[in-house]
Amino acid sequence: MTKNRRAEKRLNRIYRDLFNSFGPQHWWPGETSFEVCIGAILTQNTNWQNVEKAISNLTKEKLLSPRKLHRLPQKRLVQLIHSSGYFNIKAARLKEFLNFLFDKYGGSLEKMFQEKTQVLRTRLLSVNGIGPETCDSILLYAGNKPIFVIDTYTKRILLRHKLIKEDATYYDIQELFMENLSKSAKLYNEYHALLVRLGKEICLKNKPKCQICPLRKIR
DNA sequence: TGCCAGGCCGGGT
DNA sequence: ACCCGGCATGGC
Numbered sequence: 599m600t601k602n603r604r605a606e607k608r609l610n611r612i613y614r615d616l617f618n619s620f621g622p623q624h625w626w627p628g629e630t631s632f633e634v635c636i637g638a639i640l641t642q643n644t645n646w647q648n649v650e651k652a653i654s655n656l657t658k659e660k661l662l663s664p665r666k667l668h669r670l671p672q673k674r675l676v677q678l679i680h681s682s683g684y685f686n687i688k689a690a691r692l693k694e695f696l697n698f699l700f701d702k703y704g705g706s707l708e709k710m711f712q713e714k715t716q717v718l719r720t721r722l723l724s725v726n727g728i729g730p731e732t733c734d735s736i737l738l739y740a741g742n743k744p745i746f747v748i749d750t751y752t753k754r755i756l757l758r759h760k761l762i763k764e765d766a767t768y769y770d771i772q773e774l775f776m777e778n779l780s781k782s783a784k785l786y787n788e789y790h791a792l793l794v795r796l797g798k799e800i801c802l803k804n805k806p807k808c809q810i811c812p813l814r815k816i817r
Numbered sequence: 818t819g820c821c822a823g824g825c826c827g828g829g830t
Numbered sequence: 831a832c833c834c835g836g837c838a839t840g841g842c
Contacts, residue, residue, distance in 0.1 A: 642824040648839055649823090683822090683839040691825085729825050749823045794823055 606778040608761060613785075616792040620799075623791035626739035628653070631707050633662060634740035638732045639691050640682045651681040664705045668696045691727025698725045711741040719745070730768045738790070744783040746775040747790045751797030 627646070628634045633653060640649040655678045656662045661670060675689040682688060696705075702721070703709040710718065715737065722733040730748070737743040748771045756762045762771055779785060 638823090641822090643822065644824085644838085645822040645840070647822090647841075651840090681839060684824095684837045685839080687825085687837055727825070731824065735823080747823085751823070790823090797823080 601777050605761060605774060609778050613789050616796060620792055620795050622788060623795055625787055625791035631740040632664060635736050636692065638735040639695060640679060640688055642732060644683050648681045648683060652679040664696060664699055668700055668705065694726050695728065715743045738783060738786055742783050744781045744786055746772050746786045748772050752793045755793055755796060
């Protein structure tokens with residue numbers, strides 16, 4: 599996929615329409631970079647509301663730091679993140695991430711993000727439990743790196759606009775955005791947040807002719 | 818009530 | 831190289 603004037607125009611128009619309609623989304627809805635990393639893992643295939651409860655438990659217990667979570671027994675972690683669902687597997691994934699963070703960067707996110715982005719991306723993807731979306735969410739929303747995040751909402755919306763085909767992969771879709779938009783973390787941040795907002799605002803499955811959609815093509 | 822939510826892994830073809 | 835079952839809660 600190379601730069602494509604038509605795609606460029608449509609993607610910019612979609613962004614403009616969404617921003618005009620919804621305004622800035624102030625993403626990621628987390629306080630610190632570390633909280634973003636934890637949230638990115640906890641929200642895998644899970645409603646954000648359930649994740650917020652889990653994060654709020656960790657906050658209350660003052661456990662929301664790499665060192666504290668690294669030391670916390672996994673059984674206790676399972677209890678605290680119970681509301682986020684898949685608690686056993688997610689506790690293990692959080693531990694995998696923390697082990698990685700301490701092994702490679704002495705537990706410092708700051709050090710981790712000093713790594714060259716592409717190198718860090720490859721390394722994060724090798725952590726068990728971190729796939730493309732979780733990895734890119736960490737890079738963009740915790741590390742402020744210009745990497746576009748793709749999720750199910752994004753794919754669904756682009757399908758409706760016929761900007762991609764059904765069989766497009768994560769990387770196909772990511773390339774479409776990154777080849778055709780200016781390489782800006784701020785833009786990627788807001789754009790993806792707006793797509794999620796749109797995905798939540800309208801029910802694409804049950805309301806095929808939603809009236810409130812700001813994008814005329816999504817009905 | 819049943820369906821869905823800001824995925825990813827591992828085993829089977 | 832795909833395909834699919836499993837993982838689990840809380841809200842509507």
